[in-house]
Amino acid sequence: xxxxxxxxxxxxxxxxxxxxxxxxxxxxxxxxxxxxxxxxxxxxxxxxxxxxxxxxxxxxxxxxxxxxxxxxxxxxxxxxxxxxxxxxxxxxxxxxxxxxxxxxxxxxxxxxxxxxxxxxxxxxxxxxxxxxxxxxxxxxxxxxxxxxxxxxxxxxxxxxxxxxxxxxxxxxxxxxxxxxxxxxxxxxxxxxxxxxxxxxxxxxxxxxxxxxxxxxxxxxxxxxxxxxxxxxxxxxxxxxxxxxxxxxxxxxxxxxxxxxxxxxxxxxxxxxxxxxxxxxxxxxxxxxxxxxxxxxxxxxxxxxxxxxxxxxxxxxxxxxxxxxxxxxxxxxxxxxxxxxxxxxxxxxxxxxxxxxxxxxxxxxxxxxxxxxxxxxxxxxxxxxxxxxxxxxxxx
Numbered sequence: 179x180x181x182x183x184x185x186x187x188x189x190x191x192x193x194x195x196x197x198x199x200x201x202x203x204x205x206x207x208x209x210x211x212x213x214x215x216x217x218x219x220x221x222x223x224x225x226x227x228x229x230x231x232x233x234x235x236x237x238x239x240x241x242x243x244x245x246x247x248x249x250x251x252x253x254x255x256x257x258x259x260x261x262x263x264x265x266x267x268x269x270x271x272x273x274x275x276x277x278x279x280x281x282x283x284x285x286x287x288x289x290x291x292x293x294x295x296x297x298x299x300x301x302x303x304x305x306x307x308x309x310x311x312x313x314x315x316x317x318x319x320x321x322x323x324x325x326x327x328x329x330x331x332x333x334x335x336x337x338x339x340x341x342x343x344x345x346x347x348x349x350x351x352x353x354x355x356x357x358x359x360x361x362x363x364x365x366x367x368x369x370x371x372x373x374x375x376x377x378x379x380x381x382x383x384x385x386x387x388x389x390x391x392x393x394x395x396x397x398x399x400x401x402x403x404x405x406x407x408x409x410x411x412x413x414x415x416x417x418x419x420x421x422x423x424x425x426x427x428x429x430x431x432x433x434x435x436x437x438x439x440x441x442x443x444x445x446x447x448x449x450x451x452x453x454x455x456x457x458x459x460x461x462x463x464x465x466x467x468x469x470x471x472x473x474x475x476x477x478x479x480x481x482x483x484x485x486x487x488x489x490x491x492x493x494x495x496x497x498x499x500x501x502x503x504x505x506x507x508x509x510x511x512x513x514x515x516x517x518x519x520x521x522x523x524x525x526x527x528x529x530x531x532x533x534x535x536x537x538x539x540x541x542x543x544x545x546x547x548x549x550x551x552x553x554x555x556x557x558x559x560x561x562x563x564x565x566x567x568x569x570x571x572x573x
Contacts, residue, residue, distance in 0.1 A: 182298060183298060183312075186294055186295065186313070187312065187313065187316045189291060189353065189354070190313050191320040191323075192346055192347075192349070193291055193350070194317040194318070194324065195320035196320075196324060196346055197284075197324065198321035198323065198324025198325040198328070199328045199339070199342065200324075200343055201413045203339060203427075204219070205219045205413075206418070206421075207268075212269075216418060217540045217544060219414070219536070220536040222274045223536040225274065226533070227281060227410075227529045228533045229280075229285065230281035230285035230288070231525075231526050231530050233282040233285020233286045234286075234288065234525035234526040235285075235526055237289030237290055238289050238519040238520075238525070241289060242515065246290060249286055249289070250287055250290035250354055252283075253287030253288070253290060254350050254351045254354070256286065257284055257344075257347050258348050259283075260279050264277070264280070265337045265340040268336060288525050292505060292525055293521050295313050295505065296505065296508075310503070310509075311449055314445065315442060315445055318437070318438040318441045318442070319438060319442070322434065322435050322438030322439055327342075328431060332427065390570045391570075393568075400562055401504070403527040403530055403531045403534075405500060406528045406529075407531045407534055407555070407558070408470065408474065408555040409535075410539075411539050411555065412433075412493075413536070415540055420433075423480075423482075429486075433486055437494050449498065449499070449502075452465070459571060460507070460569040462499050462503050463499065464564065467563030469499070470559055471559030471560045472492065473489050473492035474489070474552045474553075475556055478552050504524055507569075508521060508523060
């Protein structure tokens with residue numbers, strides 16, 4: 179079990195290191211280097227995330243019905259090919275096409291990693307939130323390393339910006355080929371197996387009721403979508419906003435470094451405290467989403483680096499309650515037969531939010547203002563955060 183978690187954590191760190199490496203620079207690269215309008219950059223990222231959403235959907239089906247390991251490797255191989263091409267050929271509009279295919283590969287891998295997390299969590303005793311929290315911390319360690327490194331590498335070499343992630347994913351393929359049997363193992367002692375099967379076979383959908391269960395999924399899906407619409411602004415339009423305030427690409431990268439680094443302190447403290455107060459995950463999600471919403475109210479008047487850091491730290495407190503808890507809640511609603519599919523809900527609607535967010539944000543900014551965008555995000559997050567209270571959750 180420990181070895182299984184260790185390799186899964188490593189793969190999660192590597193995957194998010196690549197995300198942290200390539201996501202922050204895409205908008206800047208398209209807008210500032212390729213000289214395309216901000217709306218074009220937003221639309222391109224929307225297509226990228228839409229393709230990632232398709233990859234999420236197919237990945238969930240492949241994970242449950244075909245092969246967990248092949249699902250993960252397939253995504254990696256597609257990503258390696260795309261990133262290698264982008265390293266040596268990054269002109270418009272071929273860059274947009276290759277980026278879209280990259281999104282599909284990333285979607286396959288992302289869902290597979292989430293599916294593996296639920297697979298491991300099913301075997302754990304006690305609160306499964308611990309595993310999801312650890313995976314989220316690992317993800318942010320990867321993002322911290324990736325976003326910090328790209329802030330320096332991007333200014334010196336476009337080729338290395340895409341070639342290094344390709345090499346890193348190639349290493350991941352080797353890891354899965356050599357240690358895939360450990361990841362796929364189901365490590366339950368013989369005397370515990372009967373009890374474990376009984377737990378798996380009790381279908382939450384039947385206990386909650388079909389109508390209420392579907393309502394749960396609708397609310398959760400809407401929450402994932404809207405939270406990522408807001409959060410994706412930091413991955414896209416906020417880069418241009420900060421540059422317009424006189425800050426640099428390195429400053430923008432360091433914001434993500436502070437975000438990921440502070441999570442190492444904030445998440446263990448906050449979740450230990452919150453888990454004692456709220457026994458139901460939905461209450462933790464409500465509080466977390468509300469805190470995330472309030473962080474955007476500071477941005478209209480933010481002009482200096484410390485002000486952006488304060489907003490990010492408040493956002494970090496909220497996300498530490500939200501992002502690892504939603505997969506944990508979906509895990510509680512799943513069985514052994516639909517684990518990958520249920521986890522793909524988080525991946526799909528997260529990708530949809532990341533797809534729509536940058537483009538819609540760029541339209542609001544162009545038509546109205548950055549302030550209008552930040553207020554709209556706050557309002558929609560508050561509404562969906564409060565709606566989470568209506569979820570029917572099993573004890």
